[in-house]
Amino acid sequence: MDKYSVIIHEHDYYxxxxxxxxxxxxxxxxxxxxxxxxxxxSDYFFKGSPEIVDSVYKQYFGYYDDDHKVLxxxxxxxxxxxxxxxxxxxxxxxxxxxxxxCYFRGYxxxxxxxxxxxxxxx
Numbered sequence: 202m203d204k205y206s207v208i209i210h211e212h213d214y215y216x217x218x219x220x221x222x223x224x225x226x227x228x229x230x231x232x233x234x235x236x237x238x239x240x241x242x243s244d245y246f247f248k249g250s251p252e253i254v255d256s257v258y259k260q261y262f263g264y265y266d267d268d269h270k271v272l273x274x275x276x277x278x279x280x281x282x283x284x285x286x287x288x289x290x291x292x293x294x295x296x297x298x299x300x301x302x303c304y305f306r307g308y309x310x311x312x313x314x315x316x317x318x319x320x321x322x323x
Contacts, residue, residue, distance in 0.1 A: 206259040209275075212294045219264040224272055229261055232272040232309040239307065239316035260294055269312040278303040297321060 208224055215221060224232070237254055253276075260275040275294055280286045289295070297304055304321040 205257070206261070207291050209260050209262040209292070209294050212262060215262065215264050215273075215294075219266065222263040222265065222270070224261050224263040228263065228270075228272055228311060231311060232261070232274055232307075235309050235311075235314055235316050236274050236307040239318055243318055258290065260290070262294055266310075269310050272309045272311055273306060274309060275306045276304070 208229075210223060211221065233254065237252075240254065254274075258277040258280060260273075260277075262273040262275065264271055264273070273294075275296065277290075277295060280290055280295075295304075296306070306319050308317040308319070310316070
């Protein structure tokens with residue numbers, strides 16, 4: 202992964218409640234294609250601008266919802282400012298309670314090719 206993207210291996214909530222997996226390059230590639238396609242047709246601020254995904258920090262996390270393989274693509278336009286923010290970004294999912302449109306994510310169901318978008322503040 203580049204310095205703007207990282208694979209997260211565990212999360213307090215998801216790791217307790219779901220079986221997890223470490224996404225492969227193929228999972229991430231397929232997930233990004235589906236995510237960008239969904240962004241392109243969404244009703245959110247970035248409609249028609251799937252390239253926004255290429256210019257943000259991304260965290261990838263994989264889990265199974267029933268028998269469905271889900272890749273969470275967690276996007277952040279900036280990192281929070283505190284001394285260990287880069288280390289925290291590399292180890293923990295950052296899902297703030299608000300922060301507006303700077304934070305958005307896609308839950309990409311790799312089993313059925315469906316995507317659920319979420320944008321903070323909406």
